[in-house]
Amino acid sequence: MPKPRILIVDDEERFVKTLTKRLTERGLDVFGVYSGRGAIEEVRNNPYDVVILDVRMPGLDGIETLRELKKIDPGIEVLMLTGHASVDSAVEGMRLGAHEYLMKPCDIEELMEKIDAAYELKQTRDDRIRQAEARRIVDRSPG
Amino acid sequence: MAKKGRHSYRGLRQYITIILFVAAAIPMAVTGGSIYYEYRASIREKVTTQLEGIVIFHKESIERFLEEITAAMMVTTQLKPFDKTVQSDVLQEVFNSLQRQYKHAFGDIGVIDSKATHLAYIGAYDLLGKNYSDAPWFKEVMEKRVFVSDVFLGFRRLPHLIVAVRQGDGKNSWILRATVDAARFGSVVENVRLGHTGQAFIVNKEGYYQTRPRTGGYVMEKSEPGDLELKPFDGVNFWEVQGKKGQKVLRAKTWMKDNNWLLVVQQDVDEAFAELYTTRNAAILMFILGGILVAVVTFFTTRLLVRKIERADEEKSVLDEQLIQSQKLASVGKLSAGIAHEINNPLAIIGEEAGWMQDLLKRDSLKGLREMDDFKDSLREIAQQAGRCKEITHKLLSFARKMKSVIKDVNINELVEDVIGMVGRDAALSNIKIVREYNAHLPLMYSDPSQLRQVFLNVINNARDAIEGGGEIKIETGIGEGDTISIKISDTGPGIPKANMGKIFDPFYTTKPPGKGTGLGLSICHGIIEKLGGDISVASDVGKGTTFTINLPLELKRGGI
Numbered sequence: 001m002p003k004p005r006i007l008i009v010d011d012e013e014r015f016v017k018t019l020t021k022r023l024t025e026r027g028l029d030v031f032g033v034y035s036g037r038g039a040i041e042e043v044r045n046n047p048y049d050v051v052i053l054d055v056r057m058p059g060l061d062g063i064e065t066l067r068e069l070k071k072i073d074p075g076i077e078v079l080m081l082t083g084h085a086s087v088d089s090a091v092e093g094m095r096l097g098a099h100e101y102l103m104k105p106c107d108i109e110e111l112m113e114k115i116d117a118a119y120e121l122k123q124t125r126d127d128r129i130r131q132a133e134a135r136r137i138v139d140r141s142p143g
Numbered sequence: 144m145a146k147k148g149r150h151s152y153r154g155l156r157q158y159i160t161i162i163l164f165v166a167a168a169i170p171m172a173v174t175g176g177s178i179y180y181e182y183r184a185s186i187r188e189k190v191t192t193q194l195e196g197i198v199i200f201h202k203e204s205i206e207r208f209l210e211e212i213t214a215a216m217m218v219t220t221q222l223k224p225f226d227k228t229v230q231s232d233v234l235q236e237v238f239n240s241l242q243r244q245y246k247h248a249f250g251d252i253g254v255i256d257s258k259a260t261h262l263a264y265i266g267a268y269d270l271l272g273k274n275y276s277d278a279p280w281f282k283e284v285m286e287k288r289v290f291v292s293d294v295f296l297g298f299r300r301l302p303h304l305i306v307a308v309r310q311g312d313g314k315n316s317w318i319l320r321a322t323v324d325a326a327r328f329g330s331v332v333e334n335v336r337l338g339h340t341g342q343a344f345i346v347n348k349e350g351y352y353q354t355r356p357r358t359g360g361y362v363m364e365k366s367e368p369g370d371l372e373l374k375p376f377d378g379v380n381f382w383e384v385q386g387k388k389g390q391k392v393l394r395a396k397t398w399m400k401d402n403n404w405l406l407v408v409q410q411d412v413d414e415a416f417a418e419l420y421t422t423r424n425a426a427i428l429m430f431i432l433g434g435i436l437v438a439v440v441t442f443f444t445t446r447l448l449v450r451k452i453e454r455a456d457e458e459k460s461v462l463d464e465q466l467i468q469s470q471k472l473a474s475v476g477k478l479s480a481g482i483a484h485e486i487n488n489p490l491a492i493i494g495e496e497a498g499w500m501q502d503l504l505k506r507d508s509l510k511g512l513r514e515m516d517d518f519k520d521s522l523r524e525i526a527q528q529a530g531r532c533k534e535i536t537h538k539l540l541s542f543a544r545k546m547k548s549v550i551k552d553v554n555i556n557e558l559v560e561d562v563i564g565m566v567g568r569d570a571a572l573s574n575i576k577i578v579r580e581y582n583a584h585l586p587l588m589y590s591d592p593s594q595l596r597q598v599f600l601n602v603i604n605n606a607r608d609a610i611e612g613g614g615e616i617k618i619e620t621g622i623g624e625g626d627t628i629s630i631k632i633s634d635t636g637p638g639i640p641k642a643n644m645g646k647i648f649d650p651f652y653t654t655k656p657p658g659k660g661t662g663l664g665l666s667i668c669h670g671i672i673e674k675l676g677g678d679i680s681v682a683s684d685v686g687k688g689t690t691f692t693i694n695l696p697l698e699l700k701r702g703g704i
Contacts, residue, residue: 012488018495025502056484105491108498116487 008032009065010054010081019052034094036060040068046130048076050118051113053098055082055089063093070097076128078116081106083085089109118141156449160441171538174352174428179423186419193337193377194395198408201332202399203356208331212248212306213289214239216319220310225317229254229263229334241321249305255281255318264538264685266322282311284318293403294325294353294362302362304328325362329354332406340392340411342631345404348373353404359387373401384404386411464645465678475650475666483536490532498523538663553588553595555620555628556581562599563618566607574613582621588628588697591592594671598679601664602691604630608655609636609689627677627694636683647681 006028010016016032023030031046033039037060038049042129050067055062066078080093080101094101099118220228238252251266259276268374275281284290292305302325309318332354337617345353350366350373360366372382372629379397386392391412398405412570415418501522504515510517563577570577606616614635623629639647646652648669653662672679677695 012492015488015492015495018492018499022495022499022502025499103533103537104487105494105529108495 001022001076003027003029004049004115005029005038006115007042007048007049007051009034009057010035011035011057012054023115025114026108026112036065036068038064039065040072043069043076044052048073049115049122050115051076051078052097052115053078053093054104055080055101056091061089063096066096066098073130077122079111079114079118092136095143152449152453156445156454159448161446163441164438167441168418168434171430171433171437172627175426179426182422183419186416189394190415191381193396194381194393194408194410197337197341197343198379198395198406201408202397202406205328205331205345206399206510207293208328209306209400212241212245212321212323213291213308216306216308216321217289217310220308220317220319225254225310225315228317228319231263234263234265238321246327250301250322250324252319252321255307255320255359257285257316257318259316263427266553273364280305280307281318281683282318285316286538291400293347293351294328294373296363297322302326325353326355331364333357336342337410338414340414341409343406343408345399345406346371346373347404348375348402356639368392371396371405371407383412446590448689457617471649479539479650483539486532487536490529494526494529494533497522497529501526535663538661538667550589550591555585555588555595555630556583558592558595559599559618559620559630562596562603563596565600566603570616573607573610575607576615578615578617578620580617585620585622585628586697590675590695594675595695598668598671598693599630599632601668602693605664606632606634606636606691609634611636614688623694626697628697630693631690631696632693633688633690635688638687638689639681639686644681644683648679 006023008016008019008023008030010019010032011034013034016034020032031042031048032033033042036057039053040060042048043051053062053065053069060068062080062082066080069076070077077112078093079096080098080100081104082089090103099121100114102114104112219241223233223237228237234252234254238249241252242249250262251262251268251270253266253270254262259274259278259281261270261273261275264270280290280292288309290305290307294302294304296302303322305320305322305326307318307320309316311317332345337343340359343354344356344360345368347353350371352360352362352364352366355362370384375398377398380396382396384392384394392409393412393415394407394409396405396407409632411457427437502514503509503521504518504522509515558580560579563579567577603616603618610616616635617631617632617633619633621631623627641651643654648665649662650666651662652666653660655662669679672693672695675695677693679691679693681689681691683689
């Protein structure tokens with residue numbers, strides 16, 4: 001199983017850095033950015049499997065960022081991180097295609113589970129897409 | 144907080160009493176007063192009309208008396224020519240007939256020629272040959288045919304008045320002259336009977352009595368200077384003067400005999416207005432009695448009123464307390480939500496840092512570190528305490544959160560039963576009996592079941608925690624006042640001391656040891672119940688237990704959440 005590529009988006013720099021270290025320690029390929037804009041920029045340029053996205057950020061907030069990310073890469077899985085008061089917006093985020101939300105501060109094991117689940121989902125979907133594409137190619141091929 | 148002391152209610156009571164009393168007494172006084180004044184005016188009118196009547200009647204009878212005498216004498220002079228009348232027997236006859244006619248009012252009679260010589264005389268005095276040419280009456284009778292004098296003494300030292308009539312003109316003229324006994328004349332006037340103090344008398348324009356006043360004084364005596372106004376006027380006038388004994392006297396006066404005589408009729412004011420005074424006294428008595436009645440009624444009304452106000456104040460202060468409580472909670476909620484939010488991020492970082500260090504400690508390079516256990520222990524503690532903080536911040540946030548509630552039909556009995564199912568096993572373990580007293584006929588409510596569940600769970604948990612070493616939790620459902628359902632949850636715990644009663648809904652107020660309770664449960668319940676349009680209250684007997692009463696509206700007010 002290849003390493004899932006994770007992008008952490010949060011305006012709290014230290015949080016991003018430490019979480020990056022911890023997830024890397026657990027064998028994930030992690031990159032961190034500190035704003036919605038940075039996240040969009042990063043996803044545009046590099047492929048990511050799972051985005052851990054803070055809901056409350058100055059400038060572009062989590063929901064808006066999510067919308068943009070889904071435009072760029074509909075297949076990307078997003079985990080929303082939320083303080084309690086923004087649970088509603090997290091739920092809204094799920095409506096917009098976020099995979100799941102977590103309460104901040106979150107437990108690392110729980111986060112790992114959610115990441116794994118999201119990644120697995122993406123994997124199976126990507127597999128199906130690949131198979132479908134393969135079938136399409138086969139169907140089209142003269143024979 | 145409108146906590147009114149006893150004294151302020153007393154003040155209020157006095158104030159209202161005075162206001163009410165005045166409000167009742169003023170119309171009474173005004174009505175009484177105006178009726179009294181009307182009555183007084185009409186009595187005055189009656190008295191003055193009576194006096195005026197007497198004055199006019201007397202004036203007329205005096206004038207008639209004098210007129211009759213002069214007319215009779217006039218007729219005599221016309222019937223009996225001069226040469227006859229001067230004969231003493233004829234004159235005697237004339238005199239006798241006049242006396243008969245006028246009750247012996249005449250003192251004497253005489254005939255006088257144009258030269259003012261007394262030619263004939265019937266009477267007690269020797270006046271024959273006496274010449275009157277200088278006498279003012281002679282001049283006047285020569286001028287005016289008729290003369291009636293004032294009362295005077297003359298040389299006979301008896302008050303009398305002269306009546307003289309002239310017959311013929313110039314040299315041929317002759318005069319019949321008679322004197323009228325003043326006492327006789329006076330009796331016409333003096334016999335006025337008007338109560339005990341009423342009397343009538345005549346004074347001439349110099350103020351000499353022409354008749355005898357009943358209250359002392361004699362004919363021909365001069366009345367006390369200043370006692371009578373002697374300026375001529377028309378008609379009848381009234382005066383109120385000070386009488387001899389200091390009493391008030393009402394006087395009616397009129398001028399007569401060509402403004403020569405002033406007829407006075409007077410009566411003491413007290414007597415004239417006696418009727419009025421009795422009425423007035425009766426009125427005053429009525430007023431006092433009425434006043435006492437009004438005072439009594441006012442007193443009791445006010446007591447009732449103030450008691451009502453007191454009760455309303457008490458209710459209001461309870462409401463005020465609740466309002467302040469909920470405002471406090473709302474502001475504390477906002478504040479703590481803000482703080483919780485701010486704390487959340489650093490908390491997350493602390494958690495991650497501790498977690499990272501724990502990750503690091505698992506690396507091979509650090510194996511064999513002597514202080515490993517201490518490190519791990521400390522880090523675990525840091526993580527745990529961060530977790531504890533997180534719990535607090537999350538509770539706080541849920542407390543201030545705008546919850547999207549799901550409003551639907553709720554069967555309270557079932558819902559409470561659900562909650563009991565959650566805590567029932569725990570309770571049984573701690574030797575607590577749960578007593579259910581459900582009203583089976585409760586209507587369905589329209590509310591938010593999940594939030595209600597949270598409230599009941601919290602209150603029942605508190606009840607369970609309060610009971611030590613066995614007891615009972617009683618849960619009662621029923622219909623409350625005004626379209627509400629009431630749920631009572633009682634425990635047999637130690638109760639809440641009065642001093643703490645005001646604090647139990649405050650956030651962070653807890654009696655549990657640190658780490659066991661956040662002190663947010665009841666304040667969150669309070670917030671939820673408020674949002675659902677209900678109220679929660681508590682009653683407690685120290686040593687006996689505590690009862691929480693929750694009232695919920697059957698219909699949730701739209702927009703309440």
